Amino acid sequence: MKQKFARVLTAFAVAFTLFLPTFPAQAAVYEPDFEMDSAQEGILLLSLDTGQVLFEQNADTKMAPASLTKIMTTILALENTENWEEETATAPDYIYDEFVGLNVSTANILRGEQLTIQQLVYAMMLQSANEGASVVADHFGGGSIDKFCQMMNQKATELGCTNTHFVNPHGLDADNHYSTPRDMAKIAQYALSLPNFSEVCESSRYTIPQTNKQGPRTLVTTVLMQDRIRGGEGIYSPYIKGIKTGTTDNAGRCVVTRYQNNGKDFLLVIMGAPMEGTQNRAFLLANKLFSWADKNFTLKTPLKEGEAVHQVKVAHSFQTDNLLLQAGSDVSLLMPTSADESSVQLVVTLDSEKVAAPVEKGQKLGTVTLKLGGEPIGETTLVAAESVKRSTLLWVVDSINGLLATTTAKVILVLLGLAVAAYVAYVVLAIRREKKKRRIKRNRKYKM
Numbered sequence: 001m002k003q004k005f006a007r008v009l010t011a012f013a014v015a016f017t018l019f020l021p022t023f024p025a026q027a028a029v030y031e032p033d034f035e036m037d038s039a040q041e042g043i044l045l046l047s048l049d050t051g052q053v054l055f056e057q058n059a060d061t062k063m064a065p066a067s068l069t070k071i072m073t074t075i076l077a078l079e080n081t082e083n084w085e086e087e088t089a090t091a092p093d094y095i096y097d098e099f100v101g102l103n104v105s106t107a108n109i110l111r112g113e114q115l116t117i118q119q120l121v122y123a124m125m126l127q128s129a130n131e132g133a134s135v136v137a138d139h140f141g142g143g144s145i146d147k148f149c150q151m152m153n154q155k156a157t158e159l160g161c162t163n164t165h166f167v168n169p170h171g172l173d174a175d176n177h178y179s180t181p182r183d184m185a186k187i188a189q190y191a192l193s194l195p196n197f198s199e200v201c202e203s204s205r206y207t208i209p210q211t212n213k214q215g216p217r218t219l220v221t222t223v224l225m226q227d228r229i230r231g232g233e234g235i236y237s238p239y240i241k242g243i244k245t246g247t248t249d250n251a252g253r254c255v256v257t258r259y260q261n262n263g264k265d266f267l268l269v270i271m272g273a274p275m276e277g278t279q280n281r282a283f284l285l286a287n288k289l290f291s292w293a294d295k296n297f298t299l300k301t302p303l304k305e306g307e308a309v310h311q312v313k314v315a316h317s318f319q320t321d322n323l324l325l326q327a328g329s330d331v332s333l334l335m336p337t338s339a340d341e342s343s344v345q346l347v348v349t350l351d352s353e354k355v356a357a358p359v360e361k362g363q364k365l366g367t368v369t370l371k372l373g374g375e376p377i378g379e380t381t382l383v384a385a386e387s388v389k390r391s392t393l394l395w396v397v398d399s400i401n402g403l404l405a406t407t408t409a410k411v412i413l414v415l416l417g418l419a420v421a422a423y424v425a426y427v428v429l430a431i432r433r434e435k436k437k438r439r440i441k442r443n444r445k446y447k448m
Helices: 004-018 067-077 095-101 117-123 130-140 146-160 183-193 197-201 283-294 394-405 407-447
Strands: 042-047 052-055 086-089 115-116 204-206 217-220 239-250 252-261 264-273 297-303 309-313 321-327 329-335 345-351 355-358 364-372 377-383
Touching: 004 345, 042 183, 042 283, 052 067, 067 117, 067 130, 067 146, 067 183, 067 239, 067 252, 086 117, 086 130, 095 130, 115 117, 117 130, 117 197, 117 204, 117 239, 130 146, 130 183, 130 407, 183 239, 183 252, 197 239, 204 355, 252 283, 283 297, 297 364, 309 345, 309 364, 321 364, 329 364, 329 377
Parallel strands: 309 355
Antiparallel strands: 042 052, 042 264, 086 115, 204 217, 239 252, 252 264, 297 329, 309 321, 321 377, 345 364, 364 377
């Protein structure tokens, strides 16, 4: 049941993305109006409204993901429990061995302590509890963290991640444990489609009631950008909606975060931000990038569903010689605020230069690519504006003409022509011979 539910969620999330306009990988990547602090950071900023990538830097470079790893751990926890408020897991002794002597983030989960899956998810996502991630991995891995990591990697593959590999559920530095900003964006987008995920990561506080081992405790988010009290001026923003931070010596400062304002929805991944300074450099950069994107881009619809785009020739029909093609769906795009929709160029690609009837209304007959400044920014299908019936007579005539136009038919016609010519020549010669015989007979008769 759990696995079937997980497959349904995966199918839903993948299907959801199919309804977004298609954006070529190189399209709509702009340069911010400020200098980047470092060329080493991995960054991907995209629109959740349209799927457009607005800015990227080292987006496909393998990097240590630190606690961004816990997003995947949370995905598997949410997918593999039927009731996260009631299902419980117990912290086993062995998971604490790898944390001995390390200064790691924790939710103070004690050996043998029983927590619900809901409480463990909050512990991972808010307070970045490393032991919480290991408890989840042990529970859903059937007592094997290695098995759970195999589940993580399988899920990453299902989501289209091509440069990601996990060897632990929490993100502490380890050999062969890596991801990229682009892959982390895919993982985060999928997580946002799951029930309860957004509610968890958008929370600033969460209280775990008394357990079998200790009294109540309050978890506090590490995403200071959404915490007015701890973030303060320069870091806090009312438009930030989660999602997860990560920091290790090897990974640097990392964050996956979401920004919603003015009807726009952005997702940002930053990995490998420098550790220098008293403030989190990833937070500072995130606020700069969100401010730039919010100020400089506007959601517009330069092409609407049903809008006439092109005409195509129609064969085999008395009804019409030309068929109108229209946009199969709205194309909503984030465009530079200064850009006019009329400046968008429509480039048509037809499945065929001439369409043969019958044609059904809404039938796909091509695509239209939207370009701005010569760069592709969106795409949608071209569909028939009306149905066109086929004329049997025209179809038969065209079929015959088509048959006659083939090389085989031409060879046959040539051979038939030669045969007819030969026959005519034979007849002519036969007639001449017959006339000659008659003359000879007449001449003989006269001589006698």
